[in-house]
Amino acid sequence: MKRPLTLAVFGAAAALLAAGCSSGGGGSSASGGTPQQGGSVTFAMPPNATPNWIFPIGTPGHLASFNGAIRQEVFLPLYAYDGYSGTVAMDEKASAAKAPVYSNGGKTVDIKLNTLTWANGQKVTSRDVEFWFNLVKANKSQWGNYSAGDIPDNVAKFETVSDTEFKLHLTKAYNPDWFTANQLTYVTPIPQSAWDVESSGGKVGDYDRTTDGAKKVFKYLTGEAGKLSEYASNPLWKVANGPFTVKEFTTTGQVTLAKNPKYTGPDTAHLDTVTFKPFTSADAELNVLRSGGVDYGYMPALATSQQKSIENLGYQVKPWNGWAVTYIPYNFNNPAMSAVFKQLYIRQAVQMSIDQTTISRVIWHNQAAPGYGPVPQTPVSKYLAPEQRTNPYPFDLNKAKALLTSHGWTIQNGVAACTQAGSGANQCGDGVKAGTQLKLTIDSQSGSTETDNMMQEVQSSLSKIGIKLSIKSEPLNSVLDHTAQCKPSQPSCSWQLSFFGTAGSWYFPAYPSGEQIFSSTGSSNLGSYVDPTADDLIKKSTSSSDPAAMQKYDAYVTKNLPVIWMPNPAYQVSAIKNNLRGVVQDPLVFMQPQRWYLAK
């Protein structure tokens, strides 16, 4: 199976994700047994996932998922979210600060740090957080996660209250859940007492407090971060505050973390070392798994028939479900089909033709789960509206066909054609010209059996209601390139539907709001979906303090179908050795190896 987060492609995705673990039970390894202190564990990384960045401020191109997972074991984020509690929630033990307190109508955030120490003996203080803010503010264009208007732009002032407490004065009121989960999770205290230097061997100062100084410090630190082969030896990166330190970081991507003897927090590691092992292909990994060479690996989807034999070798096989949704965007600006896609009844007919249950069972061997809306369907969360939970558009080809025929479409030679143009109740709808045929083209990822099979299934279903779907398979990068936001007059607007396949799931940060994908100004609203009600609900979900704002957004967008909802595949099907305990597979695709242990 190709990962939903194929690294280079979806690197940015995972870096958005804050912290740690678990898919609410289903994906966890057994707990219990007598924990053995010490020991080593080998974790198999997905094919060609080579960690390549250690500095907590990632530049564009250096946000690959394992960078974040490894880095936050060494440098604790201000706030970590994970699935440890059974749903996605803040994990204070894995965070550098206590839960924030919002005041002044959501415009001021008061944060108290946990008692932590850097490996050089200095306490983790507010100054270390200010250092992060100063560096990012002065170099925001070079920060890979920067999005105009978001952090640090939305923080008007950083106020130090004491060594362990600070306040953020925001430019306007934000939804506290959104701000903590999707903005403060980017912040990582970094050791000002060791890193605030402008050149190698330079004296530590307060250079970051001027823009020029902050630029020089940032340039120096990113320069050091460019020396991959020195990650394990450079004294800079030794100044850790997390449960692990870097013991090995090879240029081919193998990383070994060793227990940090100077860690002072409450989340001490059980294991001595954890090795993240790179693989050139899923087959190579499976070969090594079969010989018992990794403690925590994965099975390619096509190898699920071998589950029993892997279990007989002493592994538990568990799907690792992601905090994600999978969908096919419509290009609402495509000159030929714009008017068609804008008709809700057509989108409803298309959605009712997607047999998600069968696709999940037959094509994904139950390693994918149907999804009906813009919030991850599992684990169940407070953001999930009843409308999405109950699926408003169940698979029903007769109803789907009736929706078309009752709106002025006549099926001729297997293809529906608009025979009653107009905007009346029984007519095709605004802008749809008489004679328009429902012939659609989809750009789809090539090279994945599951994707090919899904596309064929969708093609077959749609043909039964009079929609002729042509599938254009291309390498993933080409599909990504061709699926750009566009204006109808641009040649790049020729795409109609697009599917990134197994690499195409949208992984959310802990708060699964839709400002990036479904707001009219969203940078990843690929199909240029514009709906004032959705915009309003999205805005409320990020800026109002109404706890039900997310559910209202979810209910509306679920029914409004800005995209075709598709089954969401598991991040991976893991194989975990029976004696490796304490593993909770985090929907946010991070890990807490400090909580793993070997059972005696």
Add this chain to the structure above:
Amino acid sequence: MTRFLLKRIGQAVVVIFFVTVIVFLLLHSVPGGPAHGILGPKASPQAIAEFNREHGFDKSLVQQYWAYLNELFHGDLGESYTLNQSVASLIGQRIPKTLVLTGLSTLVALAVAIPLGVWQARRRKGLADYAVTTVVFVGYATPVFFLALVLVIVFTQKTQLLPPQAPQTQSIAGLFADSRALILPVLAGAIATIAAFSRYMRSAVLDNLAEDYVRTARAKGASERRVVWLHIMRNSLTPIVAMLGYYLPVLFSGALVIESVFNYPGMGLLFWNAAQTSDYPILLGAVLVIALATVIGSLLADIVQALIDPRVRGTIK
């Protein structure tokens, strides 16, 4: 000879220059550039703009090529977009590993194929010849990925005689220290090559067996062993040497399938992954290395052929 060498080197420089121009233009004419592919659909417009600025995609094609050439003349192949390493260091790490794998496979293949080809030619149309031909054809027709998987299943899972992956060390000494782990990848690479080389050798020996000089040597009382291994062998090696020359770029470009199955990151995977992720500097660097290997290989083939075959020497001026 000096004139010949200078001429060929001059030609090589021109060929390589045009290769860089063509590859550079093809890559850089892709609309939209690599930013979307590298940064993914979540990338903000600011991140894309910064990526394009940092890597010069906001400049004209001519300016970009000039900057590339300028760096190239200073021995700088650029930085990978995705791996946080320079292309030179990546190629520097991968080529020795790749050469160990492909070089050993080729040596094993030659060591088996040459005697096998001679042996078969001398038993032409005999039962043994047919039997070996059948086996060789099966080896030649079997896809490498299938062959590799069969080897893995038989030797690592059914019998557990050998490890399932190639040596995982970074040093060349480490590769040889874990030589058991090299057996399967080398074998998987050698089998198809054995088939190809042995067919060439068989056919060359057959041609030579019918030559007058062979009859003369026999008539003068030379032993069959001397006729075959001294006279025929030397003359029959010409096509093998020519093939080896053109095989040089294959040695340098790696063995994608074997690297992939045996978890052995070499040049093949570097190039393949770079193509998948639009990592242009790696693609350009790898193409440059392969182009260089191609022209050097053909030059070496000509020179060695001249050393073996006096008839060829006359044509080298």
